Amino acid sequence: MNSVVASTSPSRLARLSDYAWRHPKQVLLVMLILPVLWLGVVYLGSLATLLIQSFFSIDEFSGLIKHEWTLKTYQELFVPANLDIILRTLAMAALVTMASAILAFPIAYYAARYAKGVWKALFYIGIMLPLWSSYLVKIYAWKLILAREGILNWLFTSLHLDGLLNVYLALPVVGGSSLSVSYTGTFLVFVYVWLPFMILPLQAALERVPSSLLEASADLGASAWQTLRYVLLPLALPGLIAGSIFTFSLTLGDYIIPQIIGSSRLFIGQAVYMQQGTAGNIPLAAAFSVVPIVIMGIYLWLAKRAGAFNAL
Amino acid sequence: MHSKAPWGLKIAAGLGLAFLHLPILLIFVYAFTTEEKSYQWPPPGFTLKWFGVAWERSDVWEALALSLKVASISTLIALVLGTLCAAAVSRTRFFGRETISLLVILPIALPGIITGIALRSAFNLADIPFSFWTIVLGHATFCIVVVYNNAVARFRRLSGSLIEASMDLGANSFQTFRYVILPNIATALLAGGMLAFALSFDEVIVTTFTAGQQSTLPIWMLEELVRPRQRPVTNVVAVLVVLMTVLPIIAAYYLTRDGEHSAGQGK
Helix, strand or coil: CCHHHHCCCCCHHHHHHHHHHHCHHHHHHHHHHHHHHHHHHHHHHHHHHHHHHCCCEECCCCCCEECCCCCHHHHHCCCHHHHHHHHHHHHHHHHHHHHHHHHHHHHHHHHHHHCCCHHHHHHHHHHHHHHHCCHHHHHHHHHHHHCCCCHHHHHHHHCCCHHHHHHHHCCCCCCCCCHHHCHHHHHHHHHHHHHHHHHHHHHHHHHCCCHHHHHHHHHCCCCHHHHHHHHHHHHHHHHHHHHHHHHHHHHHHCCHHHHHCCCCCCCHHHHHHHHHCCCCCHHHHHHHHHHHHHHHHHHHHHHHHCCHHHHC | CCCCCCHHHHHHHHHHHHHHHHHHHHHHHHCCECCCCCCCCCCCCECCHHHHHHHHCHHHHHHHHHHHHHHHHHHHHHHHHHHHHHHHHHHCCCCCHHHHHHHHHHHHHCCHHHHHHHHHHHHHHCCCCCCHHHHHHHHHHHHHHHHHHHHHHHHHHCCHHHHHHHHHCCCCHHHHHHHHHHHHHHHHHHHHHHHHHHHHHHCCHHHHHHCCCCCCHHHHHHHHHHCCCCHHHHHHHHHHHHHHHHHHHHHHHHHHHHHHHCCCCCC
16 A cells, blocks of 8 residues: 555655555545635534524614523514514415425426436426526516516417406405516516426436336226326425425525515515614524524424435 | 326426426517517517627626626635535545535525525624625635535545555555546536536625625626616626526536546446
8 A cells, every 4th residue: 555655765745645544534634624614614603693693682772782692582573573474484485385396296207207318418408407597587587577568468468368367466465466566476486496496306206216116006007197196206205305495495585586576575585684784683683584494494304204314 | 107208297397398498588589679668578679789788888897707706716615625525525434424514505505695694794793894705705605515516426436446546556645636536526526616606606695795885797687676777788688697607507417427437436
């Protein structure tokens, strides 16, 4: 192993190399010190300073942060207005996740089972491109689509379905004065932007389902629907859960989409943004940002209990 | 079972893909519209004028230059840190190994707004003024995971016996790294680097918190989205951004695909 040592005058580099070979622990330390310093100190450190501030409170009169330990800021989260924000965000995240799963399944299944050769590559790129193309450009595209003078209204009018659209917009919760300022608009954009995050893990899970199982199910007399329900879906569940972790968590924390397309009612991300910005209430902003962390923690714990990670 | 896809599945998959792609293609049409005050569809006419107008805009160029600079430096930092982490995690088992993988993934697993606001409050506490470097700091933090993921996957495929053979043949650690490890992981690093670049080039949420007065291209776009002033110029910039991200993604795909034939697979 250490044949280099045998050479007559080992260079400094060679000696260093030998030292490294004999001391793998030190090498590991050298390799890890930079990344750990960066992530552990800079990143976790900032995260900790943020979380600590959620246990402070703001002085109502001076507007300054009182550096005393208190749970007062957390209590503020349960004020009806703030609770509404949290519940609204949760409901949106759940709906977006379900819609993404439904839309993603056929694409993922086709790509995993039927696409071959060139089509496989095309499907892969067809999913990767929207995943990686600019987040803002995607939102912008929907601003164009949902605008009052935009393509969607034009389409409805040309098909003489504008009456139907107006009826829909008149509905209480999902409607609004136009699609671009309604929850429906926000929902559509969320689904559009996060859909690839659902497709990829789902496709990976479906690719691992052996086709012999599906054949066996058909041989035993199951209809295509029963095979889907009792064979395919349970086996694809880990992928579905993995994808839902993305769509759920991304929706929980987003503040740009509801700000650009949607009604003026706030989501968690917007609340955090406003509290730390215009309102200058860092403790409340910090407490608000703990909400998605806690929710995702519970979500991950449930997913783990459901065995989603073992199967992956 | 039938080897041909049922029609319903084909149609649903096709519609799904159309849903993913048509909105982006729509922007390409809008970049040529003669209408400048609204998002009118169908466009009343087509013109190439806005490409010229966008070309003349110094604020767009400055934002683009800043974005490219930030993305290059963040990618470089992420490449070094991500590769080191990946090498350590995949080549040895040590106490806290799982923690390290979690640590790397955390900046991207937590919502961007949390990363952003955490960094911002830390900068404030430490009295660090917002600058080019605060943007880079934020970007590099969440770019590490992309490089790490690519590198870890490749290191796993890279057989340990290759490295042992190199050592047995008298190469020292540095030679082994230079002539055996690096050629084998190069394409994975290139792919990871390109994805990290694309990620940084496009990032807006963390950047809104870590940038001072400077605006990167996404920040410029965001301002236009919130308060549209220059619709035609925004359309052109959006098209350029799409084109600039498409190329590295396709390149990264081909690089990692070829990498499946990396040496020492039969581990």
